Amino acid sequence: MALLEVRDLRVEFGIQDGTVKAVDGVSFDLEPGDSLGLVGESGCGKTTTALAIMGLLPANGRVSSGSIKLNGEELTTLSKKEMRLHRWRDLSIIFQGAMNALNPVQRVGDQVREPILLHEPGVSYKEANRRVSRLFELVGIEPERKKRYPHEFSGGMRQRAMIAMALACNPKIVIGDEPTTALDVMVQAQILELLERLRAELGLAIILITHDLSVVAETCTRALVMYAGQLAETGTTVDLHDRPLHPYTGRLIGSVPDIDGPRDLGAGIPGRPPDLADPPPGCRFNPRCDHAMAVCVERYPEPRSFGAGHAVACHAVDEAGRLRAPRELPVLPSAVAVLEAERRAAEIADAMLAEPVA
Amino acid sequence: MNAIRGLGRSIGRAWPLFRRSRPGVVGLAILAFFVLLAFAGPFVVGPIDGPGKYPLLLDPSAEHLFGTDRAGRDLFRTFVQSAQVSMIVGIVASALSMVIGATVGIVAGFTGGRTDGGLMRVTDLFYVLPTLVLAVVLTAILGPSMSNVILVIAITSWPGTARIIRAQTLSVRQRAFIARARAYGAGNSRIMLKHVLPNVFSLILANTTLTIGSAIFLETTLSFLGVGVKDTWSWGRMLEESFSAGALTLGKWVWFVPPGLAVVLVIVAFTLMGQAFDEILDPRLRRRDGADRGEAGPDGDLGGEPLGGLLPVAVDQR
């Protein structure tokens, strides 16, 4: 029995004209000390997956099927109150940016202390304060800064404070939702290092959500690549990096800027993730895929295993793990339109930059 | 010309969206009723009676729907005629106020620098001055009449518009076509008229719906306080007349309930339409596009916000 077992998770959002399948059949296990990356472009369902695990889906969202088990206990059927008691004690989350994730009118120390007093009624104020100081030290902030407000912290410090807060009740699992986005590269590296150190020291299990495969490569042992709510590929970070099977994973690696290489932005991925209220049929990546075949429009490819823990959901990958090339399908008009619109937008942006500023 | 073309374009673009907004349609229906009452009604019911035409203080009957007042006038006839005056005051005053507000806003926002600072200083001064108190004092000085009331309402209610239009102008100024027009050698006033105005026009239009409501509100209050319309009849003056004639103690509620209710309905109608415009103009309030649906934030409600950005505007304008 794994610490966290997610099986065939599906999450839907009710919107005015229909439902959005934001997460569609995602499965993974997490053991103590594991670090798992959830990777994909924004809008691919990474954050929704995290919120579903935390039981924090917005009012119009729900887990429509599948299961989330924590130490064998099913979380999706818990009452609000029961779920509330798991939060922070077993599962905590570090939100994106931390700019707005901290209450601007409350002292940072008080915010870190809040869950301690809430979940551990036996702990006195004084004790809790001492613990906050230790947590601050642990993440590398001087404890005197407890009395400061979030706006007096730098971006990196806010992120550290957020991590201190996440560790306040000694959780088993910490989810980092883009914890280093919007930080400069130096600070990013420090934060990732900190997370890695804490994982090793405290035996935490970490789920790291990011759009940046290089972050995952540095920090995680395994990763799950998602596209438009569906699993694209999963495996060790080494596998994904050295032997990416899914065309999308390949593209993601291609879009990672290489710090050591020449300073350009890589190939990028043309087009945008699809509208999840009306996704393309079959494999949702097919309109943007260089290897799409007729079957890709017909049905979603069941994930197939390629060695220990390495699985991919793609019709275009043959038995030997090679990609069939090139694209057989005509490029869809909508994709053409998107590409054209992007090209024009880029042109306009260039033109505006060239123009004298009034 | 430009303005008219802008108007046509804005309406053409907005209508399909407007039609889908229930508050907007309800507001438009209420308004259509009162516009009909105000501008067709007088031809049907005839002019206001001179004093003493009928017996005094009659109760409502089939012949006199609202009864008669203390001078023997038919109150229903007065009510219909008043509708016209209230509407005209509201429309003309807010049109004037729009012209002042839009001019100040565009010039301040576009010119920037000292001009902007000076104009905004004046705007802010008018902005903090309590509208009603200033209006009472001004009408007391100028004397109560329909034209003075229009003037006073226009003078007191433009600052909100000026601030909104200025903000919009500031963002329009950054766009590429302004720089291009400048490169072609267009002068400031030409750019403001040809390029900035059309781009803030839909905002001006949406704002007008709100100011007409508050102009009618202000006219009613001024007339009730005896510093508004004295040379003709408006809903506010009917209320003043009923109050000073003792309708409250006489138990003649038909004298003051209909005009008050009419004012409330008209203002609600404008507020509802303003809401609809707000939804149309503010993309944040519209349903979001599919792309970011998957990653719905903690507040996943994607429906339109009923009040949205409307509120601060409305508050400012009273």
Added chain:
Amino acid sequence: MTRGLLLRRLGGALVTIVLIALVNFALFRMIPGDPVRSMLPRNVNQAQRDALRTRLGLDLPLLPALVRTPNGSLRFAPETLPGSLARNQLTAYVSNLLQWPPDLGDSFIERAPVLDVIGKRFWPTILLVGVAEGIALIVGLWIGIRAGWKRNSWFDTISVNTSLILYAVPLFWLGMLLLFFLGTNNGIALFPGQQMVTIGRVYSNGLELALDIGAHLVLPAATLALGVMAEYALIMRSSVVEVVSEDYVTTARAKGLPERLVLRRHVVPNALLPTVSLVALTFGYVLGGAIGVEEIFAWPGLGRLTIEAVDQRDFPVLQGLFLLITISVVLANLVAELIYGFLDPRVRA
């Protein structure tokens, strides 16, 4: 709030007050015709008129080298220089204002200093506006919080729609309805109708007087409170709606806080901030609304005094009222800014 910011705010308010004083000066010199003629009975002679003119300082040039003739037109008058540089109506006006207590002139009607006339009517308005504001704030903010928190619930729908309607109701008309249905025998006369006390009644002690005033206060205060409450509810609601979608609220939930604590500790403190300044902005509206309400309920306050001054063309009193009301609105805004600075650590620091 830093000292610099504090000083800037104070300075800003001071500049506004100076501008208001200048507007006040200019406004009341735009009155068409000869003020002296309209103040005195028709049968007085020119000498008496001139005496009054001198007493009111209206014989002085308006500004340096600018004279206002008795028929109201302006004339460039270089011959008054250099004397009119120091002695003109503006300098007289300013020096009168800068005295303590400020000299606002005499009421045409009561033949008493304007300050005294206003002073007598000051407290009833303070009582009325104070009670109404208090009730409106407490109830309005509560409604707004609840509606914004339980967005799209029946409570929200009802309170938003009620507020939208109340918001469109002229306050004086609301007062007429309340008076008609709750203060006269045409409805149920639950409360005494007009005035501040029962006329001709003799009180044996202060409590009796207080109770009588309290009973008379119910309807006018309720009228004013209802109108303003709607605004406060709408303002607070949209503020709460905005805050609820902030990330730190999700953080609070993620920490396992029960909903009521999420609301009390994280949503409300943040949602109150923008509300403070918006509420201050409505203060002018409240004072304006008090005019109509006092008129309906014959409440002997400043609002009623305004109407009396307008009716009797008692311009010195009107001028004094305008100055008092506008300055108090500016001060209310200043206080709101200071409170905001105190509440928001981002400004305070």
